[in-house]
Amino acid sequence: MKTWMLSALTAVMVFTLTTACSSSNDGKKPDSGSKEKVITLRMIESLTSPSRTALIKASIDKFMAQNTNIKVELISPPFDQADNKIRTMLAAKQPLDVLEVRDLNVAEFVNNNYVEPLNDYTGSWSDFGTVTAVAKSVASVKDKLYFIPNGLYQRQLFYRADWLKEAGINxxxxxxxxxxxxxxxxxxxxxxxxxxxxxxxxxxxxxxxxxxxxxxxxxxxxxxxxxxxxxxxxxxxxxxxxxxxxxxxxxxxxxxxxxxxxxxxxxxxxxxxxxxxxxxxxxxxxxxxxxxxxxxxxxxxxxxxxxxxxxxSAGGAGWGITSHSENKEAAWKLITFLSSPEENTQLSKSHGTVPIHSSATEDEFFQKGPYKTLLDMTNKPDTFINFKPPxxxxxxxxxxxxxxxxxxxxxxxxxxxxxxxxxxxxxxxxxxxxxxx
The missing domain is CATH 3.40.190.10 (Periplasmic binding protein-like II)
Incomplete structure (x- = not known):
């Protein structure tokens, strides 16, 4: 009798537990398994300055608000130490996903297998078609693209107009x-x-x-x-x-x-x-x-x-992916957001660089004032001769x-x-x- 009662009680408990689990989850997996895994991206910039870092952080905040499963940690070393810190992190294969690559060091990074070629990624990016040929050239080594420039640089002369007028100098x-x-x-x-x-x-x-x-x-x-x-x-x-x-x-x-x-x-x-x-x-x-x-x-x-x-010549720096990154797809998603016409043009206007998208360079903002000198040089190619930097x-x-x-x-x-x-x-x-x- 005791054995029969124990068996019956066990059956009732199993039935009750099964029913409770079924009714509380409606046949779905428990809530703990439905949460999306959060990916942490480590990102480092090279051309640091307080104002520029603030602009980049604002763009990253917008990106994270739209992509709640991705967290971005931005590393901003002092400008004069940044490139050496980047080299040290890359050589030691420290956790790093997105880095600012410069025209000055892209070949070095490629030679050391520090950065990932991006050619296979660009086909899925709808805005890549408006990236200018100059921007692509700056970021390429032997026909492979290694970063998306965040701005282009072309040197010009700045002078104290009031001093020259006072001294009678043109x-x-x-x-x-x-x-x-x-x-x-x-x-x-x-x-x-x-x-x-x-x-x-x-x-x-x-x-x-x-x-x-x-x-x-x-x-x-x-x-x-x-x-x-x-x-x-x-x-x-x-x-x-x-x-x-x-x-x-x-x-x-x-x-x-x-x-x-x-x-x-x-x-x-x-x-x-x-x-x-x-x-x-x-x-x-x-x-x-x-x-x-x-x-x-x-x-x-x-x-x-x-x-x-x-x-x-035009120079530039921009966002690349480390070859040892474990989050390359998420890293590329961040890069395309930061490099979109909207974000890139805003960075260029606020920080003073030439935007990378052809649509943005037609903006009236870049056709007047101190930017006009750059267009004047472009319009005189026999005097201001473009060359390919090394x-x-x-x-x-x-x-x-x-x-x-x-x-x-x-x-x-x-x-x-x-x-x-x-x-x-x-x-x-x-x-x-x-x-x-």
Whole structure:
């Protein structure tokens, strides 16, 4: 009897439990199994600044609001440390999904297998059709796309219009005029100098561009660190003339401590009334607009060399996917959101870059004011000659450091102009030889 009653009670309990489970879930899986897994993306930027980081964070917040299953952690190192931190994280394969790749280091990253090619991803992105050819070229190595630019950069001359008017000087057209005007405007006793020199990180920008302008009739525009005869741009007699002018620009027309300046210091000197001339990309436009009175500054095309020509190029940085990422589909989803015409155009307007979509460049915003200079240069291709920067050379990634250190030694009189040119010539000759291996 006890055995029968125990069996009956067990049957009732099993039936009751089964009925309860069935009625509470209506045949569906328990709630705990229906929640979507949250993916965490780690993202790092390179060209950091407080205002730009705030803009990127705002876009990321919008993305996360639309994609509640994806969490984005943004890493924003100080600008002068960012690229080295990125290299360290990549070499150690630290958790990282989206990174800001630069035209300066894309070949290096590709050579080390740090970044994922994006060609197989772009077919599913409806906005890819309006990405300009220039933007694609900047982000490609050997016909493979490795990042989507978040903005394009093209250098121009910024100058203190009020200073030049006061001194009776016209906006410089040639590099020689720029150097002479810088010397004339320099008055150390008043803490006024002609040129916002950049001798620290990124120092190679001015001497390279100056030498290319002096080599304009000889240069190979498809391989712009080299001449048509195969020699490097540093091997010509014109290179010596150009670099002598560069040394004069520093010694007679620039603040002495600018030998250590990077991007932020040279821009700060211009906005605070220390210097009269600044060669920079359009991303400084917003900073100048916010910190200087209207009418005190203006823009002019890039200075030309003795042949009346200037060498110009578009550069850029943008979002790529690390090759070791475990969340590549989610990473691509974030990149396409940040790179959409709406988000990219807003970033360009707020931060001062040229947008990557053809539809955005037709916006009236980019056809007036300080941006008009960029269009003026584009409309004179025989004077302002576009060249292909050495993005595909892995050696390009370290060129900035090599040029900065040897350039500082030259400016301090520790080595000669001739020895510096020899070192630079040997560096790029080896870079080309290594590419052929």
């Amino acid at each position: 906006a410089p057209v040639t590099y020689e005029e720029l150097v002479n005007a810088s010397v004339k405007l320099t008055d150390a006793a008043k803490n006024r100098y002609g040129f916002s020199f950049r001798g620290g990180p990124g120092a190679n920008g001015v001497p390279d561009t100056l030498i290319q302008a002096y080599d304009a009739d000889k240069i190979n525009v498809d391989d712009a660190m080299f001449l048509k005869d195969g020699g490097t741009i540093y091997s010509s007699p014109e290179a010596k003339t150009a670099l002598d002018l560069y040394v004069k620009l520093y010694k007679e027309g620039s603040p002495p401590d600018s030998i250590n300046w990077g991007f932020q210091e040279q821009v700060q000197a211009f906005t605070s009334g220390v210097t009269a001339f600044l060669l920079q990309d359009p991303d400084v436009i917003q900073v100048l607009s916010e910190n200087m009175q209207e009418g005190t500054w203006a823009t002019a095309p890039m200075p030309t060399g003795p042949s009346g020509k200037a060498m110009i 993005f595909e050379y892995p050696a390009n990634g370290q060129w900035g450091t090599v040029a900065m250190e040897s350039g500082q030694a030259m400016l301090l009189g520790q080595t000669s102009v001739e020895d510096t040119l020899t070192k630079w010539n040997e560096y790029w000759a080896k870079a080309k030889a290594d590419m052929k291996k």
